Amino acid sequence: MSFGKLKSARKAKEFHSYVKPDGSSLSDAEGLTASLNTAPASDSTEQIEQLAGSGANTEPDQMQHTSAHPAQTPRTDEVPYGSLAEESQEVQPDLKPAPSTVPGKAPDGPVQRNAETTTPVPLNDCHISLPASLQIRESSRHGRGIYTNTALQAGTVVMSIVPHVSVLSTSYLDQHCSACAASATESGLKRCPKCKTVYYCDKACQDRDWAWHKHECSALQTWAASAPSPDVMIPSDAVRCLGRILWGSQKEGPDSTWAREIRMMQSNRASVHSSSVEDHTYLAHSLVRYLGVRAPADLQPFSLSSASDLVDLISRFTTNTFTLTSASLSPIGICVAPTVAFANHSCSPNAVIVFPRAQGTPASKEPSLNLVALRDIAPGKEVRISYVDTTLPKDLRQKELTEVYNFTCQCKLCTKPPTVDPRESLWCPKKCGGTCPLPTEEDNLFRCTKCGAGVTNVDAVLDAARIGQEALDKATSLQFRGELSLRSKGYNATQLTTNIIPILVSTGLTPSAHPLLAMTRLHQELLIASLPTSLSQESLDEVIRTAAKYNAGLQPILPKGHPIRAIALAELGKLLAVDEPASLASPAQASMFPPSGPPRLKLAYESLVRAHEELLVGFGKANGGGHVGRDVRDAIARLEKEIGVWTSGIKNALEDSVLAQRAG
Ligand SMILES: [Zn+2]
Ligand SMILES: [Zn+2]
Ligand SMILES: [Zn+2]
Ligand SMILES: [Zn+2]
Numbered sequence: 001m002s003f004g005k006l007k008s009a010r011k012a013k014e015f016h017s018y019v020k021p022d023g024s025s026l027s028d029a030e031g032l033t034a035s036l037n038t039a040p041a042s043d044s045t046e047q048i049e050q051l052a053g054s055g056a057n058t059e060p061d062q063m064q065h066t067s068a069h070p071a072q073t074p075r076t077d078e079v080p081y082g083s084l085a086e087e088s089q090e091v092q093p094d095l096k097p098a099p100s101t102v103p104g105k106a107p108d109g110p111v112q113r114n115a116e117t118t119t120p121v122p123l124n125d126c127h128i129s130l131p132a133s134l135q136i137r138e139s140s141r142h143g144r145g146i147y148t149n150t151a152l153q154a155g156t157v158v159m160s161i162v163p164h165v166s167v168l169s170t171s172y173l174d175q176h177c178s179a180c181a182a183s184a185t186e187s188g189l190k191r192c193p194k195c196k197t198v199y200y201c202d203k204a205c206q207d208r209d210w211a212w213h214k215h216e217c218s219a220l221q222t223w224a225a226s227a228p229s230p231d232v233m234i235p236s237d238a239v240r241c242l243g244r245i246l247w248g249s250q251k252e253g254p255d256s257t258w259a260r261e262i263r264m265m266q267s268n269r270a271s272v273h274s275s276s277v278e279d280h281t282y283l284a285h286s287l288v289r290y291l292g293v294r295a296p297a298d299l300q301p302f303s304l305s306s307a308s309d310l311v312d313l314i315s316r317f318t319t320n321t322f323t324l325t326s327a328s329l330s331p332i333g334i335c336v337a338p339t340v341a342f343a344n345h346s347c348s349p350n351a352v353i354v355f356p357r358a359q360g361t362p363a364s365k366e367p368s369l370n371l372v373a374l375r376d377i378a379p380g381k382e383v384r385i386s387y388v389d390t391t392l393p394k395d396l397r398q399k400e401l402t403e404v405y406n407f408t409c410q411c412k413l414c415t416k417p418p419t420v421d422p423r424e425s426l427w428c429p430k431k432c433g434g435t436c437p438l439p440t441e442e443d444n445l446f447r448c449t450k451c452g453a454g455v456t457n458v459d460a461v462l463d464a465a466r467i468g469q470e471a472l473d474k475a476t477s478l479q480f481r482g483e484l485s486l487r488s489k490g491y492n493a494t495q496l497t498t499n500i501i502p503i504l505v506s507t508g509l510t511p512s513a514h515p516l517l518a519m520t521r522l523h524q525e526l527l528i529a530s531l532p533t534s535l536s537q538e539s540l541d542e543v544i545r546t547a548a549k550y551n552a553g554l555q556p557i558l559p560k561g562h563p564i565r566a567i568a569l570a571e572l573g574k575l576l577a578v579d580e581p582a583s584l585a586s587p588a589q590a591s592m593f594p595p596s597g598p599p600r601l602k603l604a605y606e607s608l609v610r611a612h613e614e615l616l617v618g619f620g621k622a623n624g625g626g627h628v629g630r631d632v633r634d635a636i637a638r639l640e641k642e643i644g645v646w647t648s649g650i651k652n653a654l655e656d657s658v659l660a661q662r663a664g
Pocket of ligand 4: 429430432433435448450
């Protein structure tokens with residue numbers, strides 16, 4: 001999961017907490033406007049001027065010229081990694097020389113022309129949390145990255161660190177601890193009596209956070225006092241995160257390892273995408289208001305010598321932020337972890353970032369960010385994560401990578417996609433069981449790869465995909481917008497998913513195809529949210545069917561053990577294990593899905609066992625698959641007992657009949 005993904009969600013969710021696009025709450029930021037105008041000339045003068053001017057009112061297309069600046073360090077993704085089997089078939093002249101610390105791996109052959117070379121990046125006593133098994137190397141093709149010195153098995157926890165800074169998204173502030181990010185237990189969370197904004201598990205968490213929250217607490221109070229309307233009482237997570245970075249640098253000192261690690265993070269400021277300039281502008285204006293900065297001199301305590309430094313920090317922040325997720329992958333906030341931020345992107349990554357909340361991790365070490373190997377990774381290879389949702393089709397992935405991270409992905413999935421990418425696929429129009437690529441406006445002469453039948457309903461498919469995407473955006477924003485009338489909004493979103501999914505299915509989209517997969521996931525989420533109030537056999541079975549379709553859609557596009565897949569399977573298993581409100585097993589329904597009675601329990605058991613195997617990979621073997629892994633293991637144990645009772649019941653019945661036969 002990425003900042004970008006969260007960013008799009010946040011656009012709907014808490015965009016209102018940025019400075020208003022109409023500039024109505026910009027008055028406080030005039031100090032910055034002046035300071036930005038007087039910022040020293042630099043390679044990004046134009047950009048600063050944009051930030052300084054009527055930035056919030058400027059149309060994005062007026063900012064296009066920023067793209068004329070070449071990226072200082074373009075991060076293109078030249079080295080795709082598939083599975084080990086794929087790698088051995090591919091010619092990869094790159095990654096030579098191998099890290100010199102690997103015995104027997106020193107380059108001995110002639111140096112190839114244009115071959116990618118990598119050199120160790122001097123860390124200058126920073127990043128001591130980087131394990132000895134890893135190295136930061138600079139590639140001649142795609143900048144800095146994380147490389148392994150040793151063979152890593154799928155499910156290995158490659159790195160486990162506490163981020164420099166993590167903050168909760170506004171709507172989760174009262175649901176998770178602001179220190180350790182744990183979710184509220186039955187005893188509830190305790191609110192900070194001063195700002196009345198952040199919550200903690202207990203006094204210990206509050207005390208630990210105070211060094212960070214001290215400045216934040218008064219800034220939050222000042223912000224709230226001058227808020228123009230009730231819906232902007234709390235600054236966005238991005239603003240609060242940047243605030244913590246600046247107060248942290250102040251606390252630790254500008255020459256501290258902590259502050260230097262933040263400064264080592266890559267900035268793409270010289271080539272910020274036009275669509276991001278606006279976001280950066282909101283951020284800059286909100287941040288100075290939050291910090292109470294009124295003149296350039298006020299930036300001094302934060303070790304920022306000019307507004308230009310501030311622009312730089314924001315750029316660095318935007319490209320290097322990770323989404324903070326719950327143990328079950330719900331995005332709950334954002335965090336900054338400079339050591340892990342060295343990891344490069346691939347749409348087919350060999351590693352993932354998760355927050356497993358493993359048993360035994362003390363609250364002081366939470367949130368614990370884990371980099372976990374998703375596949376076996378050979379010594380000398382680069383460890384890559386995905387910055388974007390890899391269930392999305394190529395054009396949407398590329399769009400986000402360009403806009404937020406400013407590079408064009410050249411991974412195998414992007415450059416040599418399969419003939420039919422399940423993310424963009426239709427069932428064969430002749431229903432032979434084969435699939436065809438999804439038609440596009442430009443190219444609509446597609447045929448089934450199995451029987452050759454041509455797609456005939458091109459216009460209908462294009463329309464459905466467009467309507468589906470619009471509905472998805474709408475439903476997502478309805479789901480997220482405001483807490484005031486959540487129930488009615490949620491109801492509307494469910495109406496939307498309920499109505500659109502059959503249209504997408506009827507035009508022939510496969511369960512993996514976008515936007516059907518995303519719609520199915522959202523539908524499942526909405527249905528689960530409404531279950532407690534309306535638990536009936538029908539509503540439960542409907543969620544189970546939706547969860548099964550979502551799982552079926554994920555299988556072809558995510559590798560086994562991917563945390564998203566593992567969680568989806570665990571959810572299906574848990575839903576199947578819920579006590580049926582009114583089991584209606586009758587001959588007519590025997591073949592229906594989901595089954596009822598013992599077959600349902602068996603299916604629940606099998607799903608959970610598979611989920612547990614995958615959770616051990618996605619959330620790390622050493623973590624026991626994290627909190628969800630533990631939960632699923634307990635559920636398996638309960639089911640074993642329950643099934644045992646059934647089985648012994650059947651056994652007894654059989655024995656009875658055998659005895660009856662003998663007697664007869
Ligand atoms: Zn806590
Ligand atoms: Zn407070
Ligand atoms: Zn890619
Ligand atoms: Zn066919």
